[in-house]
Amino acid sequence: MKAIAFANDFILIARGNTVREAENIVNVELRKVSAWAKQNKIRFNNQKSKVMLMTRRKRKEHKELEVYLNNKLLMQVHSLKYLGIILDCKLMFRDHTNYMTEKCTKLIFALSKSAKLKWRLNYMALKTIYTGGILPLLQYGAPVWISAIDKACYKLKLVRVQRLINIKIAKAYRTVSNEAL
Numbered sequence: 001m002k003a004i005a006f007a008n009d010f011i012l013i014a015r016g017n018t019v020r021e022a023e024n025i026v027n028v029e030l031r032k033v034s035a036w037a038k039q040n041k042i043r044f045n046n047q048k049s050k051v052m053l054m055t056r057r058k059r060k061e062h063k064e065l066e067v068y069l070n071n072k073l074l075m076q077v078h079s080l081k082y083l084g085i086i087l088d089c090k091l092m093f094r095d096h097t098n099y100m101t102e103k104c105t106k107l108i109f110a111l112s113k114s115a116k117l118k119w120r121l122n123y124m125a126l127k128t129i130y131t132g133g134i135l136p137l138l139q140y141g142a143p144v145w146i147s148a149i150d151k152a153c154y155k156l157k158l159v160r161v162q163r164l165i166n167i168k169i170a171k172a173y174r175t176v177s178n179e180a181l
Contacts, residue, residue, distance in 0.1 A: 001029055010044075014110075019053065019063060026051070026067050034070055044069060050077045054089050085141040093148035101157040104137050108164045126169045134165050147158055 002013045012029055016022030024087035037044060051067040051074045067074045079088040079095045112115060140163065149155045159178065166181035167174060 001025055003033075004114055005031070006083060009083055019065070022053075023065050023067060026065075030067065030069050042150075046070060046072045046074070049074050050080050051075070052077050052080055052087070052089055054087075054091060056090055083141070093145040093154070096145055097157055098155045099150060100137060100140070101161050104134050104161045105164060107133060107137070108161070108168065112168055123169060126165075130165050130169060134161070 003163055004011045005014070006122045010033075012026060012033070013028065014148060015024040029154050034044070046069055049069050049153055051064055051065050053076070065076050067076075081083070081087075086093070086099055111133075124161055138158065162176055163181065166172075166178075167176065170176070170181055172181060
């Protein structure tokens with residue numbers, strides 16, 4: 001069992017040989033956390049609290065968890081956002097990659113819509129926008145999800161975002177290859 005807290009975000013991780021064992025460990029620990037919170041006049045929001053079974057195994061046993069916080073059943077989800085990183089139940093980071101690349105793509109298109117050709121943004125201004133706006137979004141939490149880009153489909157999504165901004169920086173045509181950009 002491991003508890004991780006940062007500011008007002010708290011995550012409780014339990015490991016068990018079976019789903020039921022992990023569920024029991026979490027329920028016992030959440031009772032302790034609830035007692036501590038009550039003593040320190042802190043409340044946890046039951047609507048924001050979620051439970052997720054994380055496993056890469058194909059189990060035949062029942063996967064519906066019954067985890068309680070303040071005597072209320074917590075909703076089970078297949079993915080959740082913690083400190084800006086979307087974790088899914090298989091730790092594949094598909095949802096996180098999709099979210100991150102979609103957000104960057106929207107930013108690039110909004111930028112290009114706002115800064116039409118008449119603005120004539122030079123190379124340095126576009127590079128500053130890239131290094132200050134796009135790159136931090138792409139790299140946020142990378143030590144956690146970096147193994148996901150071993151899959152070609154995730155790497156391709158990141159390359160697409162890089163390509164969009166590189167075309168803007170190089171002021172190139174869409175037909176220019178990635179290598180040339």
